[in-house]
Each structure stands twice: as C-alpha cells, then as structure tokens.
Amino acid sequence: MTAPVEADPHLAARLRIAVARLYRRIRLKADMGVSPLQLSTLASIEKYGPLRLGELAARESMTAPTMTRLLALLDERELIVRSPDPVDARSTRVALSEAGAALLDEVRSQGTALLDAWMARLPEEQRAALAAALPALEALGTED
Template identity: 45%
Template structure:
C-alpha cells in the first residue's frame, strides 16, 4: 500500500506524461502543412497502407472502432482520393480497401514533416539529454506494446 503523498506524486507524473505526449502530438500535427484529415482518418489511412488490402471489418477491428464509424471514415478518405475500394475476390458481398498513390504520398509527406520537426528539436538537446531521451524511448515503446495486452480477451 502506498502513501497518499506517493499516490499524489504518481498521479502528477501521469498527468505530466499525458500532457507532454498530447502537446507533442498536436505540435507534430501542426507541423504537417495543409493536412485536413482527422486523427481517425489519418490513423485508418496509415493502417491501410501498413496492412492493406483490408476488409472494412478487419480495419475497424484494428482501429478499435465500430463498422459504421469506419464506414464514415473510409467514405471521406475515398472522396479525397486517398483510398480505393475493390471487390473482394473471395467474397462478392464485401470489398477490400487499399491506399492510392495519392494516399501513400500524403503519408510520406506528413511523416517527413513531422520527423523534420522532431529532428530539429532533438538537435537542440545536449548529448546527455539525447541519451536520456533514448532510454525513455525504450520505456515508451513498452507502454505502447501493452496496448495489445490491455485489449486481449480475458477468461
């Protein structure tokens, strides 16, 4: 059992981490010029590029959203010319979603702009700060990997 002071300190650390991650993400998103995609749209497009071609249901599962939400997301991406839908050769009632050349080019540009922003900031750190950041990356990746464990079925 921890003391109330220790609980309060841990909560303060969690709050600082959450805010730092959110602010850094927002700044990276702002560094991406003329990016009119929502977080859900950008996430789905990146997932399609990584794992495609995918059925709508598979993509919805990977994104942890309901099929109707994914349908709306894909409609916007399709309208923007970032994805295309093809009939599923193994199931005529379904279709597969793939990213277009335009969608892949957009992802490449966004990633480059965001990486350039981060690289510029990292370059201003001292050597010791960069070593600390490298150590923190290992821990942050562990936190990310725990998502799979949190979403795994129990029982």
C-alpha cells in the same frame, strides 16, 4: 549494480501528458491535409490492409456507418482503393492507394523534421536522456 530508481507516483500521468502534448504540437505544426482520424485510418490500412470495412471499423474502434463516411472522404481524395473481396463477393476490401502511401510518407517526414529541429534545441544531456529512454518508449508502444 545500478542504484534503484525512486518511484514517481505521477510518472505515468506525466508521460501521458508529455506524449499527448508532443503529438498535438506536431499535428498542429505539420500540414497534414487530413484529420487525425483519417490519418489513423490510413495508417491502419497500410499496416493491416487490404481490409473489409467491418475489420477496419473494429481496428479503429468506430461504427460501420462512421467508417463508411470516412472511407467515402478518403476515396473522394483517391487515398484508398476499393477492390472486390476474393472470399465474399458481397464485400469489398480497402487498400492504400499510391497517393495515400505518399501522403503518409509526407506526414511522417514533416513530423520527423519538426521533432528533429525541436530536439536540436535541447541541451546535450536532454538529448542523451531521450536516446537512453527510447528503448523503453518503443517497448511501451508495441502491441500486447
């Protein structure tokens, strides 16, 4: 039987801050070439697409006009492909282009390489602690 873990009243706050700082550090060091909002939108299109503009705006928690402007920027860089909606001829669907998929792969690879290098500098005990915590962190990251 394992000993009970002492409750840390600040655990959630510490975890939130640590994750936010780590994300920001990766974002600043990696040459993403797109804003975090553009990157999030591309990732949503990859995961759920092809999507109508309204569906995508709802997923990204933004207004339709803001999404329209964002998609125009992504379209200008040829990171998305628009196609007619087969159900509603008045609408279009947005999908990830080959260039958009390649950009997402590159950004993810850069972030992983940075994190791998930073983790290599940690003592073995801390790397083991991260490995042990990973299932719990992955469970926190799944959608409800």
